[in-house]
Amino acid sequence: MSLPEKAFPVSWDQFHRDARALAWRLADNGQEWRAMVCITRGGLVPAAIVSRELNIRMIETVCIASYHDYDTQGQMKVLKSISPEIAKSGGEGVLIVDDLTDTGKTAAEVRAMLPKAHFAAVYAKPKGRPLVDTFVTEVSQDTWIYFPWDLGFTYQEPIAKGTRG
Incomplete structure (x- = not known):
């Protein structure tokens, strides 16, 4: 690959x-x-770190599949919704956490479930950025982020073509 x-x-x-x-x-x-909702699967790792740092004990998941063959986003499919207890009052006092907001489709789906929640992502791309309240790093829309849970140790081609070591 x-x-x-x-x-x-x-x-x-x-x-x-x-x-x-x-x-x-x-x-x-x-x-x-009062609670955190992490978007699985990408939001699980940052949710563990953020919940520890902010001492959030009530953690819920929302499971939405949008990447069905790793690199092509397809139809959104909600596999598991948010519990009524967390969703009450539109998500007020709830922190949504994800690893990345890319096109914003997943974020929009979760925002519709919890319109009053605060949405945080580690990384944001321009199309998804308007749906996120807090993020750390913005990358261009045409950048592909390889997360550590998707990687193994392999040789990396140099950026300049035709050069090796």
């Missing part, structure tokens, strides 16, 4: 630092969160 021209590989260390930076930004907000 060749990497796209604009590949952004993220190591475990970098992701942990970025997720903690997200927690710092959220802590500066001063909000007391």
Whole structure:
């Protein structure tokens, strides 16, 4: 598998630092969160880090499948919705966490479920950025982020074509 021209590989260390930076930004907000909803699967890792840093104990998941063959976004499918207890009052006092908002389709789906919740993502792309309240790093729409849970150790081609070591 060749990497796209604009590949952004993220190591475990970098992701942990970025997720903690997200927690710092959220802590500066001063909000007391009654619950967290993480968007699976990508939101599970940042949710673990952010919930620890902000001492959020009530953690819920919403399961939405949109990438059915890893790199092509398809039809949205809600596999598991949010519990009525968390969804009450439109999600007021609820923190939504995801790894990335890309096209904004998943974010829009969850926003419709929890319109009063605060949406936070570690990374944001321009199309999804308007749906996110807090994020750490913005990357261009044509950049593909490789998360550490998707990577193994392999040789990386140099950016300049035709050069090796």
